Amino acid sequence: MSNLYLIAHIAGRVVAIDSDQVESVVDIGEVTAVPRASRHVRGLAALRSRVVTVVDTQSALGHAERSSGSRAVITQVEGHHYALLVDQLDDVAPFELRPLGGGVALDAAWRAAGRGIVERDGEPILAIDLAALVPGQASTH
Amino acid sequence: MDDLLQEFIAETRETLEALSGEIVAWEAHPEDSARLDAIFRFVHTVKGSCGFLDLPRLGRLSHAAEDVLAQVRAGDRAPDRALVNAVLSVVDRIGELVEAIESGASLEANGDELLIAALAEGTQEVAQASGPAAQRSAARSVRLNVDLLDRMMSGMSDMVLARNELARRLRNGDIDPAIEAALERLSMTVGEMRDTVTRTRMQKIDALFSALPRMVRDTAAGLSKSVMLHIDGSDVELDREMIEVMRDPLVHIIRNSIDHGIEAPQQRRAAGKRENGRLSVSARQSGNQIIVEIADDGRGIDTEKLIAKLVASGRDEQQLRRVSDRAKLGLIFEPGLSSKDEVTEVSGRGVGMDVVRAAIEQIGGRIELDSVAGKGLRITIHVPLTLSIISAIVVGVGSQRFAISRQAIEEIVTERSDAIRIDTLGSTRIATVRDRRMPLVDLSGLLGIEQGQSDGGRMLAIVSVSDGSYALAVDTVLDNEELVVKPASPAVMSTGVYAGQTLPDSGLPMLMLDCAGMAHVAGLDFSREAVEAFEEEAQAVEPSGLPALLFVDLDGARRAVPLAAVDRVEQVDGMAVRYAAGRFRVTIDGRILPLAAQGALDGRERLSVLRLKDGDNEVSYAIDEALDIILLPEDMVPAREPGPVAGLALVEGEQIELLDILWVFDEHADRGGNDGADAPLCLIAGDSDGWMTSFVRPLLETAGYRVVTALAPGEAPAVVLTPEEGAPAETAKAPLVRLRRRRAASGANDDSVYRYDRAGLLCAMEARMAGGRLN
Numbered sequence: 001m002s003n004l005y006l007i008a009h010i011a012g013r014v015v016a017i018d019s020d021q022v023e024s025v026v027d028i029g030e031v032t033a034v035p036r037a038s039r040h041v042r043g044l045a046a047l048r049s050r051v052v053t054v055v056d057t058q059s060a061l062g063h064a065e066r067s068s069g070s071r072a073v074i075t076q077v078e079g080h081h082y083a084l085l086v087d088q089l090d091d092v093a094p095f096e097l098r099p100l101g102g103g104v105a106l107d108a109a110w111r112a113a114g115r116g117i118v119e120r121d122g123e124p125i126l127a128i129d130l131a132a133l134v135p136g137q138a139s140t141h
Numbered sequence: 142m143d144d145l146l147q148e149f150i151a152e153t154r155e156t157l158e159a160l161s162g163e164i165v166a167w168e169a170h171p172e173d174s175a176r177l178d179a180i181f182r183f184v185h186t187v188k189g190s191c192g193f194l195d196l197p198r199l200g201r202l203s204h205a206a207e208d209v210l211a212q213v214r215a216g217d218r219a220p221d222r223a224l225v226n227a228v229l230s231v232v233d234r235i236g237e238l239v240e241a242i243e244s245g246a247s248l249e250a251n252g253d254e255l256l257i258a259a260l261a262e263g264t265q266e267v268a269q270a271s272g273p274a275a276q277r278s279a280a281r282s283v284r285l286n287v288d289l290l291d292r293m294m295s296g297m298s299d300m301v302l303a304r305n306e307l308a309r310r311l312r313n314g315d316i317d318p319a320i321e322a323a324l325e326r327l328s329m330t331v332g333e334m335r336d337t338v339t340r341t342r343m344q345k346i347d348a349l350f351s352a353l354p355r356m357v358r359d360t361a362a363g364l365s366k367s368v369m370l371h372i373d374g375s376d377v378e379l380d381r382e383m384i385e386v387m388r389d390p391l392v393h394i395i396r397n398s399i400d401h402g403i404e405a406p407q408q409r410r411a412a413g414k415r416e417n418g419r420l421s422v423s424a425r426q427s428g429n430q431i432i433v434e435i436a437d438d439g440r441g442i443d444t445e446k447l448i449a450k451l452v453a454s455g456r457d458e459q460q461l462r463r464v465s466d467r468a469k470l471g472l473i474f475e476p477g478l479s480s481k482d483e484v485t486e487v488s489g490r491g492v493g494m495d496v497v498r499a500a501i502e503q504i505g506g507r508i509e510l511d512s513v514a515g516k517g518l519r520i521t522i523h524v525p526l527t528l529s530i531i532s533a534i535v536v537g538v539g540s541q542r543f544a545i546s547r548q549a550i551e552e553i554v555t556e557r558s559d560a561i562r563i564d565t566l567g568s569t570r571i572a573t574v575r576d577r578r579m580p581l582v583d584l585s586g587l588l589g590i591e592q593g594q595s596d597g598g599r600m601l602a603i604v605s606v607s608d609g610s611y612a613l614a615v616d617t618v619l620d621n622e623e624l625v626v627k628p629a630s631p632a633v634m635s636t637g638v639y640a641g642q643t644l645p646d647s648g649l650p651m652l653m654l655d656c657a658g659m660a661h662v663a664g665l666d667f668s669r670e671a672v673e674a675f676e677e678e679a680q681a682v683e684p685s686g687l688p689a690l691l692f693v694d695l696d697g698a699r700r701a702v703p704l705a706a707v708d709r710v711e712q713v714d715g716m717a718v719r720y721a722a723g724r725f726r727v728t729i730d731g732r733i734l735p736l737a738a739q740g741a742l743d744g745r746e747r748l749s750v751l752r753l754k755d756g757d758n759e760v761s762y763a764i765d766e767a768l769d770i771i772l773l774p775e776d777m778v779p780a781r782e783p784g785p786v787a788g789l790a791l792v793e794g795e796q797i798e799l800l801d802i803l804w805v806f807d808e809h810a811d812r813g814g815n816d817g818a819d820a821p822l823c824l825i826a827g828d829s830d831g832w833m834t835s836f837v838r839p840l841l842e843t844a845g846y847r848v849v850t851a852l853a854p855g856e857a858p859a860v861v862l863t864p865e866e867g868a869p870a871e872t873a874k875a876p877l878v879r880l881r882r883r884r885a886a887s888g889a890n891d892d893s894v895y896r897y898d899r900a901g902l903l904c905a906m907e908a909r910m911a912g913g914r915l916n
Contacts, residue, residue, distance in 0.1 A: 032650045033541060035588035036636040036662075044633070044642055044650035049298030051642045051650040053630040080630040136632030 003097065005118055007090040007125065008073065011058040016118045016127040019092060023074040028054055028083055040135040042067075045083060047074065052081040053134075060133045062109035075130045082134050095120065097127055145352050149190050150243045151284055156183055157236050164229055171220035180232065181210040182496075187235060189392060192359065198253060199238055205257040206231040218262060227259040287382045290342050294625070297338045302648050304331050339625070344384050346424045346433070347375035349391060353422060356392065360399045366418060367406060368399055369904065373423035379431055383524055387433065390497040394435050394520055395420070397494070402439030402518050412515065414438065417904055426548045427657075436519040441512040444469040451475060470510045474498045525628070533624045533653065535645075536602065536615040539590040544624055544643060544653040545613075549604050553618055557598035572601060572612040579603070580611045582663045584654075587638070592616065606657040611665055613656075622646075626653050637662050687773040687836075691797065692751070693765040695740025701773060701790065702762075702800040703836070708754035710767050715746045718763075724809070727761050735809040738763040739785055753802060755839050758810040762800070773799065775882070779831030787835045803839050820847040821910065824858035824875070833862060833880070837902070844903050860910050865893050876909035878902070 004019035031043035031054050042054040052074060058067040072083035095118035100106075106114050106126075113132040117124045160183055167176035184203040191200035206228055212218040234256055241248040308324060350372050361368040379387075403409075403418030410416055419438045424431060444466070451472060452458045461472070473494045501508050506524035533544040534553070554561055554574060562573040563581060570581040581601070585592040593616040601612040626641040629652070633639055640655035688704040717728045718736060725736040727750060736742075736750070742763055751762040777788040777799065785808075787801035823846040825833050838848045841862075852858065858875045865881040879893040880902070886893065894905045 030649055032652070034633050034636070034639075034652065035541075035590055036638060037633050038635075041632050044629070044652070046302070046644055046648055046650050049295050049302060049644060051627070051629075051644050053632055055632075078631075082630065134630075134632065136630065136635050 002094040004092055005095045005127065006073070006092050007120065008086045009088040009090070010084075010086050010128075011061045011063050011067075012087070014090070014123075014125050016095060016125045017073065017130060018097075018115075018127065021075050021130045023076060023081070025071070025073055025089060026083065028070045028072045028085070038135040040133075042085065047081070047083070050081055052083045054083045054085065055134055057084050057086065057133055060109070060135060061113070062107070073130065075134075077131045077134050082130075084130055084133055093120075095125075095127075146194060146242070149194055150239050153187060153190075153235070153239045155284070156186070157232070157239075160232070164232060168225055168229065171222075171225050174214070177210065177213060177220070180228065181207065181214060184210065184232070184235075186389065189396070192363070195359075196238075196242070199235060202231050202235060202238075202253060202256065205260050209260045224260070227256065230256050230259065285341075287342075290338075290381070293338050294342060297335050298625070298644065300331055301335060301646055302644075304328055305646060305648050339623075342381050343378045344381045345375060346377045346379050346384065346431075349379075349384050349388060350375050350422060350424070353391075353395065357395065357399065357420060360396055361403075361418075364400060365405065366399060366403055367416060368403055368418040368420050369900065371419065371421040371423075371900070373421070374425050377424040377426055377431060379424075379524075383431075386500055387522070387524070390500050390522070391422075391433070391435070393494070393497050395422070398435060398437040398439065398518065398520075402437045402441070404440055412440075415904060416908065419900070426546070430523045430525055433522040433524070434519060435522075436517060438517040441514045441516060441518050442470055442473055442510065443514070444472065447472045447475075470512055473510070533622055533626075533643075534602070534618060535620040535622055535651070536584070536600070537593065537617040537619050538585045538588065538615050539593045541590060542619065542651055543584070544622070544626075544645075544651055545602060545604070545656065546640070546653065547621060549606070549656040551603040551605050551610060553600055553602050555598050555600055556614070561601065574601070574603060574612065577610075579609070580663075580665050581614060582611055582659060582665070583614045584659075585614075585616070587659060587663055604656045604660075606660050609665075611660060611663075613659070624651075624653070687775070689771055689773045689799070690751070691768040691771050691792070692749075693768060695738050695742070695748075695763055695765055697740070697765070698798060699768070699795070700786075700798045700800050701771065701792070702751065702753070703773075703802060704770060706753050706755065706802045706839075708752040708759070711750050711752060712747055713750050715744075715748060718742055718748070725763075727763075729761065734759055734761045736761045736763055737785075737805050737809045740765075753805060755802070755806055755810075755843060758806055760805055760809045762805060775832075777830060777832065788831055799835075801835060803835060806839065820845050821859035822846070822856060823848045823906070824852060824861045825850050825863075826861055827863045829864075832896075833864070837862065837880070837896070840899055840902070841906075846906075860906050862906075878905050878909055 005016040006019055006022055006025075007014060007016055009015070026047060028045045031045050033043045034041050034053075040056050040060040042056045044051050045054050046052075054072065056067050058065060067085040067087070069085065069087060071087070071089065072085050074081060074083050076082070097116045097118055099116050100114060101117070105111075110126070110128075113128040113130075115127045115129050118127050119125070160179060163176045163179045167173060167180060170176070184206045188200060188203035188207055191197070191203060209218070209224065209228060213220050213224070218224065234252070238248055304324075304327060308328070311320065311324060353372060354370055357368055357370045398420055399418070403420070404412065404414075406416045409418065415438075421436045422434070424433045426432075447469070448458065448461045451461055461469075475495065498508055501522055501524065506522060509521040509523070511519040511521070532547040534547055534550055535542055535544050537543075556563065560575045564571055564573070570583070572579055572581040584590075599614050599616055600618045601614055602618070603610055604613050622645055624643040624645060626643045628634065629639060629642040633642065633652070637658045638655055639658070640653045643651050643653055645651055689701040690704050690707050690710075691699060691701050694700050711729060713727055713729060719726055719728075725738065725742060726733050727736040728734075729750070729752070734752070737760060740763075742748070749764050749766055751764055751767075753760050753762055771792055773790045773792065777790045779788040780786050780801070783801070783804060785801055785804055786798045787804070788799050789796050790799055791797075823841055825838065825848060828834055828850065834850060841848050846860075849856075849858075861875045861877050863877065863879055865879045880896040881891070881893040882896060884895050884897075892905075894902050896902075
């Protein structure tokens with residue numbers, strides 16, 4: 001069973017995102033800061049008539065520096081819309097999800113997001129769960 | 142009443158349509174309890190509605206069906222073929238009757254008894270659904286799915302944003318005036334459209350409250366109880382969907398209050414309470430919630446009885462007794478529980494608090510109980526403001542903007558005003574605003590935003606939260622706007638200082654501040670000020686005078702008007718005033734109000750208008766400017782003759798004319814026409830200072846009395862009202878109510894009523910007229 005995956009660059013790494021999780025890909029305009037919120041929250045942005053919470057994925061994955069750029073993937077978690085900043089988008093293609101395999105240890109932030117790997121022309125790519133990057137979620141799967 | 146009936150018909154029809162599938166399914170599997178419950182709830186609801194809509198036939202049918210279904214639910218009867226058929230025939234008949242009511246046709250009643258008889262155990266007869274299909278009349282309104290309204294609303298917001306963007310882009314280049322004019326027109330249409338669409342979703346909670354007086358009256362009368370209903374906050378606006386969801390729970394709660402809570406008159410007398418039970422229903426907005434409160438002064442929840450009931454139905458007593466008192470109160474939410482021993486027409490059996498709670502929680506609300514044994518029960522329903530339109534003040538801190546609910550803001554003052562003093566106690570700053578001392582919270586500090594440049598001095602918004610008030614320092618106060626506030630994502634809400642997010646016309650998201658949350662985060666502690674809510678009413682501080690609004694009238698005189706009569710003060714455009722149909726009238730909020738004035742109205746571009754409200758009557762009064770709120774001394778010099786001035790009061794050495802509200806209403810209000818000749822006649826006697834005529838009379842007239850100060854020949858008063866100082870002898874025949882100036886009674890035999898106790902006065906008058914004595 002292969003599924004459509006979006007291949008993107010987040011925090012300098014190539015990742016695969018299940019297209020079921022992706023509502024759209026947009027360029028984020030001006031962002032309203034949210035004082036006192038987690039540092040992973042970049043702020044709020046308007047997406048047509050909807051307000052989305054912009055998530056700094058780089059920060060959410062435990063990196064010190066913040067995401068640059070304005071490209072984002074829109075996803076919905078528990079009724080709320082989030083825009084997760086991505087560095088770059090490659091393409092969309094069907095892949096087969098495989099387990100991570102024995103012995104591969106990811107560090108904490110990546111481990112929470114990692115769901116398995118997909119293979120693109122021999123290159124293994126980590127498939128991630130976007131919901132795991134959203135701060136303030138009680139638990140994910 | 143017509144509206145209610147229409148609504149009942151539409152609802153019943155809708156439920157019936159939805160139920161038809163359930164009915165078929167139940168027929169196939171009579172033991173399926175979920176289907177049984179659905180049908181049971183349907184007949185229960187119909188029964189309840191019939192009670193206060195006065196539809197005895199429907200009431201009988203639904204009651205009979207409910208009885209049988211209750212037996213099935215309790216396992217006392219098996220749902221055999223005959224029973225299912227009989228119930229279905231009743232449900233069909235309910236549908237036919239409803240259609241008949243709608244089209245005004247009559248349906249023969251003789252079949253009803255047969256249907257009811259067929260419900261009895263052991264009957265073999267299969268009742269026949271009868272009669273020609275009643276004709277459906279054309280509907281006068283359309284019922285819409287709220288989803289559709291949601292989509293309309295979100296499409297509307299998109300449209301506004303698109304217009305804004307178009308305007309922004311056009312502004313960048315030279316544009317043809319014709320295009321500009323077209324854009325202008327588009328903007329206006331979009332704006333109007335948006336208001337309309339917004340309104341489709343909002344409804345005054347009055348839609349929920351307006352049916353209550355009748356319902357309470359009928360319910361109480363059915364139980365031989367007497368209940369005084371007090372409704373407050375009818376103009377709070379609530380999402381239409383929420384109103385629909387709240388309807389049944391509210392009805393259930395109120396029925397329960399009257400049936401189970403408020404005691405019979407003799408029991409109340411024995412318990413030392415007023416014979417008339419008091420029931421108060423109020424709505425208000427607080428932060429990001431609407432709070433609906435239903436309070437009665439009945440016996441409260443008897444937890445012992447609850448436990449006994451639950452034990453009787455097979456629960457473990459030890460376990461039930463181990464929980465805290467609060468949790469014991471919560472037992473009332475257990476399914477299938479009725480705290481009254483016998484089943485009554487009114488509040489039924491088991492469809493009750495469990496269903497109520499489920500309905501409230503379904504819309505993200507919660508329900509709280511505050512019961513004092515023997516004193517009463519207060520049920521508080523909190524529902525989120527989600528999707529509600531909030532009138533908000535936009536404030537600026539640094540480069541950022543935030544919205545604050547207008548409801549929460551008492552006033553806004555500048556830091557530089559003479560009336561403001563800011564001190565630092567320890568490391569805490571406090572503000573003193575006109576002798577009121579309160580904590581000061583600096584928004585920029587709280588949010589960690591760099592304070593912006595402000596040359597005009599910063600602004601303080603005095604914010605009230607449920608327990609107290611505090612001053613919130615902001616850089617600027619920008620605007621006030623009507624906003625659609627939605628809950629933000631958990632990552633944002635978890636900060637505890639925001640009530641939600643909104644998208645104003647600028648297209649840039651804005652956060653709405655949660656005033657209670659900020660107080661909490663800033664560590665403010667109001668607990669010492671918090672008063673036991675239930676005692677509040679009883680211990681209201683005695684007013685040292687009558688609060689009144691001091692204003693400059695159009696003719697330049699300084700006058701005062703009792704604050705209670707002023708609904709609000711508004712600025713209107715001179716253009717909104719017209720001399721039409723024999724008097725000046727003003728257009729406010731899309732309504733035409735009579736406009737009273739003393740002085741010239743012509744040639745003013747803007748004017749301030751006092752909106753005076755007395756029950757359903759509303760009159761506006763043009764003034765030059767509102768000055769201050771003052772306390773009027775109790776001694777007033779009455780005017781020599783009736784007119785716009787009721788009397789003179791001495792305020793800080795100055796003679797101030799007091800506007801005669803009664804005269805203004807009498808002279809200017811558009812007649813509602815309910816002063817029927819059969820209204821009880823109340824004689825005000827011995828009113829030497831004109832106080833009663835000025836203040837008590839409007840109250841009595843609102844309450845349905847006809848009030849005179851002198852009797853016409855042949856008239857006999859139903860009740861006489863006099864000041865305590867002594868009654869004229871000739872009125873001794875009629876029941877007498879005396880008003881005292883002091884708050885406290887002078888002794889056990891003092892049956893006079895404190896003159897500011899409105900409810901008490903009306904209550905006493907009713908009691909005397911009925912021949913009773915007040916305890």
